[in-house]
Amino acid sequence: MTLVCMYNHLKSHRTPVLFYQHYPARHLIQSSHNKSNTHLHTILMHKMLALAQVTLAAVSLLFLAGQVHSELFTAQVELEPLFNTQESIVEAFESYLAREDLRLKEIRRRLLPFIERGRREHQEVLNNPISAFLLVKGLTLDLDDLLTISDRKTNSADLASKIAAMKNKFKFPSQEDLGGAATALTRLQETYLLEPKDMAQGYLHGHCCSMSLTAEDLFELGRQNYNQGDHDQTIAWMNEALLRYHQENQNGSIANTYRAISQADILEYLAFSTYQKGELVNAIKLTEQLLEMEPDHPRAGGNIGHYQKMITDRKGEDGGITDQTFTVREKRATQVGWEKAKYEALCRGEAQTVQSEAKCRYVHGGNLYLLLGPVKQEVVHFKPNIYIYYDVLYDAETKIIQELAKPRFKRATVHDHATGELVTAQYRISKSSWLQGEEHTVVDKVNRRIKAVTGLELSTAEELQVVNYGLGGHYEPHFDFARRDEKDAFQSLGTGNRIATFLFYMTDVEAGGATVFPSLDLTLWPRKGAAAFWYNLFEDGNGDVSTRHAACPVLLGTKWVANKWIHERGQEFIRPCNLSPSNAKRTKDSKGKIKPLTKEKPQRVPIRRSQPTGSEHILFRYISLCILSALYIFDKTQSNLHVTFTYVVNVNVAAHHLDFILITPKLFNLNNLWIRLIQLVIKIFNKMDSSLLEPTLYIVKGMVIMDNDGNRILAKYFDNNIFPSVKEQKAFEKNLFAKTHRANSEVIMLDGLTCVYKSNVDLFFYVMGSCNDNELILMTVLHCLYDSTSQILRKNVEKRVLMENLDVVMLAVDEICDGGIILEADPNAICQRVALRADDIPIGEQTVAQVLQTAKEQLKWSLLK
Template identity: 95%
Template sequence: MLVLAKVTLAAALLFLAGQIQGELFTAQVELEPLFNTQETIVEAFETYLAREELRLKEIRRRLTPFIERGRREHQEVLNNPISAFLLVKGLTLDLDDLLTISDRRTNPLDLASKIAAMKNKYKFPSQEDLGGAATALTRLQETYLLEPKDMAQGYLYGHCCSMSLSAEDLFELGRQNYNQGDHDQTIAWMNEALLRYHQENQNGSIANTYRAISHADILEYLAFSTYQKGELVNAIKLTEQLLEMEPDHPRAGGNIGHYQKMITDRKGEDGGITDQTFTVREKRATQVGWEKAKYEALCRGEAQVVQNEAKCRYVHGGNLYLLLGPVKQEVVHIKPNIYIYYDVLFDAETKIIQELAKPRFKRATVHDHATGELVTAQYRISKSSWLQGDEHPVVDKVNRRISAITGLELKTAEELQVVNYGLGGHYEPHFDFARRDEKDAFQSLGTGNRIATFLFYMTAVEAGGATVFPSLDLTLWPRKGAAAFWYNLFEDGNGDTSTRHAACPVLLGTKWVANKWMHERGQEFIRPCKLSPTIVSDDDE
């Protein structure tokens, strides 16, 4: 809640207007009191100017982050999730606060009207974008076991330093997590917001008159989330602190009574842990199952097993393309065989493919198991587009290169999918092939299941963004110009469940990839079916 404690000049002058008496000019002695009137007028203006100076100083302070972000390289801002979050927050909540502090008038040329008109011409983030950005920071925190206190200072997994987070920024992260029902994260972020709030007040960096949040606001979220966790004693203590600050708080008194009754009903049991603190790693260990835990560990570079059979070689193949220019192949896993090919996509090609893809970007989708429809999902955050081979010579050349390297027929393959991952972009563990319970996943194509995946890494990623295979303890780190390749199906057509994989959240940098999915039809003589089937249980698929 933003409080503007302004004594308006108009109000002061209206008060003085009530004291006006006529015929003062008729006697000099009657003019003497006008000096008192004049002094009062000066005091009113001085008060007004002092508050205007404070208001203008606060507007300048809040505008400074906008100016500083504008001076930095755009990609530098976007490559760091903290500064990217602040960019989105700046053009939503922070902009609203700036307009509130500024003088809003009905004149069509005023500041608020000008900015409102800009929304018809320029892109502005929405409240959904703000929530998504906050969720992305929480996802990064959980996956990479980042402590909120470190993130508040701009530290990201040993990388320092982006712009630090203010008390208002931390409060917003806590509020967004509260809205999503994540009370652990609400408590973590609100505690940091409270610490930063005290630091900012101690340093005198922000005038209380213009605070977008108050000490009481933070305590209220902390107390209620603590209650939701079942920690009733702590919830009462926090609410009592809230009442000391705001004795007339509309909810605090009733909440204390409710918490005390719950303790009585539980015969004195608190119902939760009140005196222990945990690191993010300790908390995370109790929150996720084995696959999610393994996936996140592999994203951090932990738990990876390097096979002794792995080897590197030049592949010449049986076609003219590879005879003229053999490719560098690394076998990173045996059974299933997973390969990395190096230097198979060039910078000039990458630039053209990216430019072709950008105008067509749409939110990436997944198959709904129940309906077979394509839907968006929180476990896949990216945008993608599809490029046909005949629309540009570079796309055609890349397709022919894939066919030469893999030896597979591409006439029945899907178009080249180009993907750019967003803030904290990821894709949780999934199969590329359609399982038995998926309703008509590729029926419309008429080309059978996805037999193989060819994945180009179009950019290197500074931190995070790996491709991981939880069942194989395997992590593939993005390397610009390289590509990964594996078969999704056994030779008898059954799905190989060990190829279940994920795209880790992008921590720092930007991630572009391009996928080519080859299908069963057309591969009958290239990769013949085995006569004896692979035994795959329904549970496995």
């Protein structure tokens, strides 16, 4: 008879079919059991199914017709909406239970894990892979069980319609998500050498505690590993499931067992996986135990016969078995190669080599942006040079970038080496999105910061990639650059190969999640706000294979990163090509490990000079201030804008200081580089002297006139950043009047502004400037405002008269200041300019009081003469 192996046939089946014939898929609760080992809840489920066959078909159709979202396990942000789904399910079933007294107790028992998870903090569940696995399993297999138990003719239509509506409204995980979550736990177990016994109790690498795993949960983990052909892990999880099964039976507790399994089911998987490993004797023993429990088991008898025949065929001439084991399948990839073993050891923090010459420093690289705020740099490895920059990404920026990325997340892809296409892969579990600098100012600011720190041109770089790692998220060893046989990798971009990588760490990770370089014995642990930087290519354009790196699985917590891949085009003069033979190509030792370079020409580092200290530090900062001032003023001048007197004075003073420094270079210990820099700044100043417009008076922030009750009559604010709304302006004016209407002084500091004021009868005049402004200049503007108003009102400076001539006074204010820049401070000139407009006003519009006042003034002056 033909052997039928379940390995490729029953990945979706609950129990394995091993030999001689194909068997249809069967639900676990339909398994035949020995009466002595049958649980009470299994008997109940048999009875329920007998009463609910018709309704079950209807509910199943509605369930399958719902909307299922795959790959949710690849990113934590995709799992959080499941809590809404879970809460709705709890509410629906609680309503259903009120009308189904017969099954109330059973369904409530099965809902307990849902309710318990719902009461926990969402991030607490998501940060723990065991809890996250239980969340996914609860909304797949456990939900199937709940639907099966609840499916009866009475009230089933209402429940089915609610579930169908939820399927279209909320996200539900799929069987693929369940498999991915189970694989993630297995990956964590292998990488961090975790014991299934500890994981079953909720412990992860000494961290406690998630929800513990039941025999049913452990069985499902084993089954998922079986479906993926990993029989080593299948045996490990099934053994733990068998142990937990006995413990639950001894305690008489089935409160946490909400999916029906039997000891026979566990033994069947154990026996077949043991056979797959070639341990035929043990496979026979396990199958015999299975037959003791279920003598009528449909496959166990045939399996024993097959195992015994294989042993007979492998007996030698002496009657003994030639090999202790017979390997049916290939060994796991993790059992082969030094790189995988080194990668996992580095992820655990083992075998890391610390270079003695590694050091930390403040750097600016000569960049004007960093001169006044250098960045903290740690050189963690030499040849190749790998750097860590600290505090280069801020919390507020991180939040904005995460919010921009979430709606665009897609499963992260890799380049298929054979086809050149982008495909998903099990060795990269995460979701990513791409952000352009034009989309948000924060993204643009981050890009400019990368350019400042590295000194490289970013116009040809790829967009900022934001990545969130899912359950056990990782990225196995890989190159960032395209190798010689991948000529089409970046051809569509037309920007050459990836010359360098800049990697931001956006979150701290509680455990795991490191970036490791197996060839260099180097581990970089995530630190929020920090960034790693390295060159992927030698100066001759060949790839540096020692930069092969990996992202370790996230054991606890959440991991967000953002990386910028910088390309060759545009770096020709920043990092010139060196045609020497790839800097003494790297070779491998007997273990396959890459040997260090011996004749490599030192690579040009992105930061060429450390931060100056002492007097040199002070001098450098002073010159940088001069340069920034010069560029600012020159830009304003070229735009035909007025340049204030203060800036011009500052630049002139700076130029005189630099002349003195240049005359006495020995006093300041200047070398030729410093002298050339100072000469360049002086040339900029000289060019400005020939292009500056005639300097004008100072800039003011606002002008206000109020009555003796503090009510606004006229107000002009020239800086919208100080008081952007009318409400804020009036609040400031109220506070200003309260502090000045009874004071004898003429100057006051309020809310960071210098305020000068003058009062007469029932009017108060105010002029405001910045806290650094000259009070004398502000007072000059104040007197111009008052005297101009006095002449316009013919020396009758009163509220009543001002209100009647308010339009002319407003014209005068516009003539004094335009946009805050002082145009004129002579009251006579102001009155002449507004006189033409005032004369155009018809006499009929002038009040009788104004005419009488004019007559009084003329009579008074004639008598005085």
